Amino acid sequence: MKAAVVVFPGSNCDRDMAVAIEKIGGVKPQMVWHGETDLPDVDLIALPGGFSYGDYLRTGAIAANSPIMSAVKKAAEEGRHVFGVCNGFQMLAEAQILPGALLRNSGLDYVCRDVDLVVEDSETPFTLAYEGGETIRIPVAHHDGNYFADEDTLDRLEGEGQVVFRYGEAVNGSQRNIAGIRNKRGNVLGMMPHPERLIEDELGGADGRRLFEGLAKTLS
Numbered sequence: 536m537k538a539a540v541v542v543f544p545g546s547n548c549d550r551d552m553a554v555a556i557e558k559i560g561g562v563k564p565q566m567v568w569h570g571e572t573d574l575p576d577v578d579l580i581a582l583p584g585g586f587s588y589g590d591y592l593r594t595g596a597i598a599a600n601s602p603i604m605s606a607v608k609k610a611a612e613e614g615r616h617v618f619g620v621c622n623g624f625q626m627l628a629e630a631q632i633l634p635g636a637l638l639r640n641s642g643l644d645y646v647c648r649d650v651d652l653v654v655e656d657s658e659t660p661f662t663l664a665y666e667g668g669e670t671i672r673i674p675v676a677h678h679d680g681n682y683f684a685d686e687d688t689l690d691r692l693e694g695e696g697q698v699v700f701r702y703g704e705a706v707n708g709s710q711r712n713i714a715g716i717r718n719k720r721g722n723v724l725g726m727m728p729h730p731e732r733l734i735e736d737e738l739g740g741a742d743g744r745r746l747f748e749g750l751a752k753t754l755s
């Protein structure tokens with residue numbers, strides 16, 4: 536699987552993402568600086584977690600206006616796979632590549648722990664190695680993970696099967712416990728939990744591994 540990981544000032548999960556892609560996908564991804572205007576010819580573009588621009592203004596808002604994001608938007612429209620984790624999801628929402636917004640956690644605290652996550656849709660290219668309805672354990676680490684959208688948008692997301700992951704417990708106040716959504720076409724996924732942090736038992740668990748296995752299967 537040919538992949539690129541976009542790096543922003545303040546990214547801190549870019550290396551973990553690159554390691555997961557290389558270990559499971561078999562090919563070292565290209566690291567692309569946010570100031571570039573073109574993406575390499577890849578099948579997967581990953582927007583990693585972190586604190587781009589120190590989360591100033593609103594988290595993900597400045598990164599969403601980086602030069603590379605026009606290319607990311609175009610790639611998404613062309614059907615290439617785009618995967619945003621945590622700060623990457625916040626950027627996808629700010630860039631309006633995915634609907635909704637990630638607000639401050641309802642408890643106003645930074646939540647950093649493993650959480651139960653229900654795989655609502657196991658038919659996306661990102662989740663096909665999971666069972667539908669399965670509960671997995673994946674870490675979260677964020678202060679702005681409280682997913683918000685208006686009721687019509689939420690109903691549409693649910694109706695079209697675009698809710699891919701839902702928290703199996705109270706985490707951050709997200710509407711309808713939404714933890715991850717996809718676009719209508721299914722080639723863009725944004726999620727707050729970090730599957731790239733849990734890809735082997737030595738790290739405390741491997742529930743994140745199958746996401747990359749699914750991608751590798753789809754994109755090989």
Ligand SMILES: NC(=O)CC[C@H](N)C(=O)O
Nearest residue numbers: 584585621622677678679
């Ligand atoms: N791990 C991360 O990507 C942190 C995300 C983010 N900037 C927040 O705390 O909300």
